[in-house]
Amino acid sequence: MEGFSADWICFIITGLGTLFLFGELLINMRGLFGLLGLGFITVYFLSYLAPGAFIAMLVIYLVGLLLIIIDGKLLNDGTLATIGAVCMILSIGLSSPNWTAGLYGIIGVIVGGFCSLFFLKVFKRRDMWTKLALADQLTGDKGYNSMNQTYEMLLGRQGLTLTDMRPVGTIKIGESEYSAVTNGQWIERNTPVQVIQVDGTKILVSKQTK
Numbered sequence: 518m519e520g521f522s523a524d525w526i527c528f529i530i531t532g533l534g535t536l537f538l539f540g541e542l543l544i545n546m547r548g549l550f551g552l553l554g555l556g557f558i559t560v561y562f563l564s565y566l567a568p569g570a571f572i573a574m575l576v577i578y579l580v581g582l583l584l585i586i587i588d589g590k591l592l593n594d595g596t597l598a599t600i601g602a603v604c605m606i607l608s609i610g611l612s613s614p615n616w617t618a619g620l621y622g623i624i625g626v627i628v629g630g631f632c633s634l635f636f637l638k639v640f641k642r643r644d645m646w647t648k649l650a651l652a653d654q655l656t657g658d659k660g661y662n663s664m665n666q667t668y669e670m671l672l673g674r675q676g677l678t679l680t681d682m683r684p685v686g687t688i689k690i691g692e693s694e695y696s697a698v699t700n701g702q703w704i705e706r707n708t709p710v711q712v713i714q715v716d717g718t719k720i721l722v723s724k725q726t727k
Contacts, residue, residue, distance in 0.1 A: 525621055528622065530625070531622045532632075533554070534554045535633070536630075536632050539633035540554070540636045542586060542643065543637055566612055578608040580601070580604055581603070581605035584598065585597070585601040585602065588601070594683050595683075602630075609626055610623050669715055671715060672712055673713075674712050675710070676689055676691075676709075676711075678707060684701055684702060686698075686706075697712075699722055699723060700721060708725075711723060
């Protein structure tokens with residue numbers, strides 16, 4: 518298309534497409550953002566690809582988006598989300614008419630993805646990636662005093678990881694097992710850890726130092 522002859526247009530189209538698609542994943546806009554984002558991405562692919570290649574690249578892009586959704590809804594460990602992001606970036610880069618336009622397109626995906634986080638400051642977030650973030654804090658003013666007192670007794674105690682902490686996992690303290698989270702660290706199983714903070718039902722641990 519003649520209107521898209523300038524390479525920097527790729528940045529605008531892919532940036533807006535990713536902004537709205539990721540925005541739909543983060544907040545509930547009843548599909549409006551999803552349609553807008555898909556529209557921008559479709560225009561991008563149609564502008565530079567033959568019909569056969571258009572379908573292939575669009576499928577790769579949507580598969581990447583689907584992997585991100587699956588990670589957010591089910592796994593919450595970031596693995597599938599990373600693979601999905603790579604698929605989206607590759608489909609954008611390979612669809613461009615030249616390397617300059619491809620670079621603009623890839624930068625647009627990255628910038629659009631990060632800018633979508635600003636929607637969280639305005640709209641209510643979806644219940645995705647809550648296991649990874651452990652955002653829900655059950656405090657005493659919400660009627661969880663009994664649970665808080667039980668967990669408060671764990672503060673400072675030492676335990677052993679039963680699973681890999683990525684950063685969420687299971688630890689064993691005494692004869693009991695608990696779900697815990699690290700402060701961004703990845704800790705292998707069978708590693709001694711210590712409880713350094715308890716907040717509601719959130720147990721924060723760190724690798725035990727000698």
